[in-house]
Amino acid sequence: MTTSSDVLNRYLFEGLHARGELVQLDQSYKQIISNHNYPAAVSQLLGELMAATCLLTATLKFEGEISVQLQGDGPVKYAVINGDHQQQMRGVAKIDGELTGDSLNNLLGKANMIITIIPDKGERYQGIVALEGDSLSQCLEHYFSTSEQLDTKIWLFADAEQAKAGGSLLQVVPDSDDKEQQLNDFDHISQLTSTIKAEELFNLDANDLLYRLYHAEKVMMFEPQPVSFVCGCSEDKCLSAIANLGVDGIKEHLSEHQAFNMTCDFCLTQYRFDEATLSPLLTPKAQH
Ligand SMILES: [Zn+2]
Known part of the structure; x- marks a missing residue:
């Protein structure tokens, strides 16, 4: 069949x-x-x-x-x-x-x-x-x-x-x-x-x-x-878009809105990233 x-x-x-x-x-x-x-x-x-x-x-x-x-x-x-x-x-x-x-x-x-x-x-x-x-x-x-x-x-x-x-x-x-x-x-x-x-x-x-x-x-x-x-949206893709704002940009947004609230245009999935979840982006990477 x-x-x-x-x-x-x-x-x-x-x-x-x-x-x-x-x-x-x-x-x-x-x-x-x-x-x-x-x-x-x-x-x-x-x-x-x-x-x-x-x-x-x-x-x-x-x-x-x-x-x-x-x-x-x-x-x-x-x-x-x-x-x-x-x-x-x-x-x-x-x-x-x-x-x-x-x-x-x-x-x-x-x-x-x-x-x-x-x-x-x-x-x-x-x-x-x-x-x-x-x-x-x-x-x-x-x-x-x-x-x-x-x-x-x-x-x-x-x-x-x-x-x-x-x-x-x-x-x-x-x-x-x-x-x-x-x-x-x-x-x-x-x-x-x-x-x-x-x-x-x-x-x-x-x-x-x-x-x-x-x-x-x-x-x-x-x-x-x-x-x-297949939408293809993901937390990782949102995070890399946020990372593009740079540390100052992220901090500025957080001080105004407390979090990043993002909705996928295609599948309407909602993503929320607060300061705690974004901390890896806000702390400088360890130097090797
Ligand atoms: Zn999506």
Whole structure:
């Protein structure tokens, strides 16, 4: 029995110059939105953004991290999902003001999508595309056609009430000189994929869904990859941020506030460090 949730599948189509990805999110998405009290439209946006980040992360050919951020002048100041090659995801949205509607434009106003790719080894890359039209998928397709010059199609779905999200990505495999054949294959698979429905993606096992979409094709699947919510915050990371203030800075803060109270933006974990717990930072290190 394979699970239909929190899993990313990648596959090839035998004899066709196209490859695909399918991501289905359940618990991991629930964890990203839980406790934040986001309006439904913002939870929805984060669900689509999370599916998009999973799909993008799976296109990386190296180990590293990716962050997909939407930034605008609307009531949603930003929404961001970070992920890595192990499909460990976290994300957050910041709202300031009243929502005037559910469309991307209502939420974000004039906005950009900023995609940052941070390889474990090598240089970071940042791509910025204006968020035009009313779908994240269009914006991402535009990003792929400009940054990677690869025909790409993306479908994204989220339902905040059910706390389910998911999506699919299709890409040309440019492995022959016959450009026309590649595009024909891609169009053919795109048409089949465009019949995908949110409810199927949320409820069907990946194998059943792929059979439903492509039963006349031979789909060759790679090993499924689990997707999880991993915040990555820790006491140690907080302490190293505090240490950066220097002894004087720490003392000043303590005299004003008695302690450092920190809340993780992503998972809302609260950390508290008082003078006693910070004493190792306040006493000069022994000289060796
Ligand atoms: Zn955290």
